[in-house]
Amino acid sequence: MIDVLVAVGHGWESRLVTAIDEVPGVRVARRCPDLADLLAAVAAGHGDVAIVSADLRGVGRDAVARMSGDGVAVVGASAEGDEPSERVLRQLGVETVVHPGLDRDELRERLGTAARSTARRADETQVDAGGPGGVGDDGKVADDEPVRGRVVAVWGPTGAPGRTTVAVGVASEAAALGVPTVLLDLDTYGASVAQALSMLDESPGIAAAARASELGTLDLVSLARLAPEVAPGLRVVSGVVSPQRWPELRASAVEQVLELARGLAPLVVLDLGFCVEEDEELSYDTAAPRRNATTLTALAVADDLLVVGAGDPVGLQRLVRAVQSLASVPSPQPRTVVNKVRAAAVGPDPRRRISESLERFAGLTGLVFVPDDPAATDAAMLAGATLAESAPSSPARLALRALAADLLDVEVPRAERHERRGLRRARTRSR
CATH class of the missing domain: 3.40.50.300 (P-loop containing nucleotide triphosphate hydrolases)
Structure with missing residues (x-):
C-alpha cells in the first residue's frame, strides 16, 4: 500500500483525491492545507509520496529536497495542459507530474515509479555505489554523457x-x-x-x-x-x-x-x-x-x-x-x-x-x-x-x-x- 500526502491549493483537488482513492494499492493518508502541515507529516513518516502543486505557498527547491531526504517521493500536480506549472515543478527538482484526469493505470504507474525510485536512491545513499555516474566498467565516459565544466x-x-x-x-x-x-x-x-x-x-x-x-x-x-x-x-x-x-x-x-x-x-x-x-x-x-x-x-x-x-x-x-x-x-x-x-x-x-x-x-x-x-x-x-x-x-x-x-x-x-x-x-x- 502506497500512502499519499496531498497538498494542492486548486479547485481540482477533490477530483485528484477521488482519482487517487480509486487506484488499487494507493490511498490518501492525509490532505494537508499548507506546506508546514505537509512537512510535519513527512517528518512524522505518515506517507510514501507527497503531491504538491507549483503554487503551493512556500514550496521551493529546499522543501522538495527536505522531503526527498526524508525518503518521501515528491510528485507534482497540475491541471491537464498546464505546461507552465509543469515546467516550474520540474525546475524545482520534481521529476513526476500527475493530473486529475489520468486513468487509474497511468496514475498507479507514475506514483509507484516515483516511490520506488526514491526508495532506491535512499538505499544507494547508504551503500557505496563506488565511482561517479556516467563511467562504464571500462573506465570510459559514456558517449552520451554531456560535457560538464x-x-x-x-x-x-x-x-x-x-x-x-x-x-x-x-x-x-x-x-x-x-x-x-x-x-x-x-x-x-x-x-x-x-x-x-x-x-x-x-x-x-x-x-x-x-x-x-x-x-x-x-x-x-x-x-x-x-x-x-x-x-x-x-x-x-x-x-x-x-x-x-x-x-x-x-x-x-x-x-x-x-x-x-x-x-x-x-x-x-x-x-x-x-x-x-x-x-x-x-x-x-x-x-x-x-x-x-x-x-x-x-x-x-x-x-x-x-x-x-x-x-x-x-x-x-x-x-x-x-x-x-x-x-x-x-x-x-x-x-x-x-x-x-x-x-x-x-x-x-x-x-x-x-x-x-x-x-x-x-x-x-x-x-x-x-x-x-x-x-x-x-x-x-x-x-x-x-x-x-x-x-x-x-x-x-x-x-x-x-x-x-x-x-x-x-x-x-x-x-x-x-x-x-x-x-x-x-x-x-x-x-
Missing part, C-alpha cells in the same frame, strides 16, 4: 590566508590562458570577490541565483545574466552583500547553481568560507538552515580542491589542522597552496623550511608556493583589478598563473617562462 574549490582555515586572492588569481589566469571561467563567491562569512574586482555592492549575484532556484525559475540563461563578464572569458557571480543574509543560500539551491555553472563555462572556481563544522544542526529541535552547508555542499561536488594557508608559524599551524579536519568531510584530494611566503616570517630559505615542517607534521608534499608581494596585492585591491592587470610581473601573479596552467594542463607562454627565469636570476643576484 570542472569545479575547483578554493578553501582554507580562518585567519585570512588569502583564499580570495588565490581564487581570483586562478580564475583570472585561467581565463587569460584561453579557458572560459566562472568565479563564484560562496563565502557566507565574509564575501569579498565583488570588492576585489570593483563590482557594484548591490549586484544580485549568488543570492538572486539561490532565490530563483528556490522558486524554480533558475536556468542557464538566467544564471548567465547573474554572472557578468568582468574580463575577457571571466564571469563572476558575486557573494552575499552582508553576512547576515547567509540563510538565503540553501544547500539544495547552491547545488543547482553549481550544476548549471558547469554548463556555463569549462572551469568553475569557488571561493569558500573557512568553517566546515556540522555541529550547528544540534542547536535546533527542527530542520533549519545551516550556515556551513554552502561550503560543505561545494566541497562535496568539487572536482579539485586547493587548500590555502599562510606562510607564517600561526598560518601553518592552522593549515595543518585544516587539512586534518577534511578527513571527515566529503571532498576531493586536497592540493596545498602556501600563500604569503617570506623569509621574514620563517627564516632563510622559507620554501625548504615550510616543506620540511609540513611534511613532518602533516605528511603534506607537492606544495604550491605563492611569494608574499604586498605592494602588488595592495595595488590590485586599490584598483579593483586582478594581479595580471595591475602587476603582471609580480612574483605572486606568476606563481598563480603557473598554478592555473598546471590545473588546466596547459603550457605557460614561452615569453612568460623567460620572464620568470629573469626574475629568479634578479632575485639571486640581489641575495
Whole structure:
C-alpha cells in the first residue's frame, strides 16, 4: 500500500483525491492545507509520496529536497495542459507530474515509479555505489554523457590566508590562458570577490541565483545574466552583500547553481568560507538552515580542491589542522597552496623550511608556493583589478598563473617562462 500526502491549493483537488482513492494499492493518508502541515507529516513518516502543486505557498527547491531526504517521493500536480506549472515543478527538482484526469493505470504507474525510485536512491545513499555516474566498467565516459565544466574549490582555515586572492588569481589566469571561467563567491562569512574586482555592492549575484532556484525559475540563461563578464572569458557571480543574509543560500539551491555553472563555462572556481563544522544542526529541535552547508555542499561536488594557508608559524599551524579536519568531510584530494611566503616570517630559505615542517607534521608534499608581494596585492585591491592587470610581473601573479596552467594542463607562454627565469636570476643576484 502506497500512502499519499496531498497538498494542492486548486479547485481540482477533490477530483485528484477521488482519482487517487480509486487506484488499487494507493490511498490518501492525509490532505494537508499548507506546506508546514505537509512537512510535519513527512517528518512524522505518515506517507510514501507527497503531491504538491507549483503554487503551493512556500514550496521551493529546499522543501522538495527536505522531503526527498526524508525518503518521501515528491510528485507534482497540475491541471491537464498546464505546461507552465509543469515546467516550474520540474525546475524545482520534481521529476513526476500527475493530473486529475489520468486513468487509474497511468496514475498507479507514475506514483509507484516515483516511490520506488526514491526508495532506491535512499538505499544507494547508504551503500557505496563506488565511482561517479556516467563511467562504464571500462573506465570510459559514456558517449552520451554531456560535457560538464570542472569545479575547483578554493578553501582554507580562518585567519585570512588569502583564499580570495588565490581564487581570483586562478580564475583570472585561467581565463587569460584561453579557458572560459566562472568565479563564484560562496563565502557566507565574509564575501569579498565583488570588492576585489570593483563590482557594484548591490549586484544580485549568488543570492538572486539561490532565490530563483528556490522558486524554480533558475536556468542557464538566467544564471548567465547573474554572472557578468568582468574580463575577457571571466564571469563572476558575486557573494552575499552582508553576512547576515547567509540563510538565503540553501544547500539544495547552491547545488543547482553549481550544476548549471558547469554548463556555463569549462572551469568553475569557488571561493569558500573557512568553517566546515556540522555541529550547528544540534542547536535546533527542527530542520533549519545551516550556515556551513554552502561550503560543505561545494566541497562535496568539487572536482579539485586547493587548500590555502599562510606562510607564517600561526598560518601553518592552522593549515595543518585544516587539512586534518577534511578527513571527515566529503571532498576531493586536497592540493596545498602556501600563500604569503617570506623569509621574514620563517627564516632563510622559507620554501625548504615550510616543506620540511609540513611534511613532518602533516605528511603534506607537492606544495604550491605563492611569494608574499604586498605592494602588488595592495595595488590590485586599490584598483579593483586582478594581479595580471595591475602587476603582471609580480612574483605572486606568476606563481598563480603557473598554478592555473598546471590545473588546466596547459603550457605557460614561452615569453612568460623567460620572464620568470629573469626574475629568479634578479632575485639571486640581489641575495
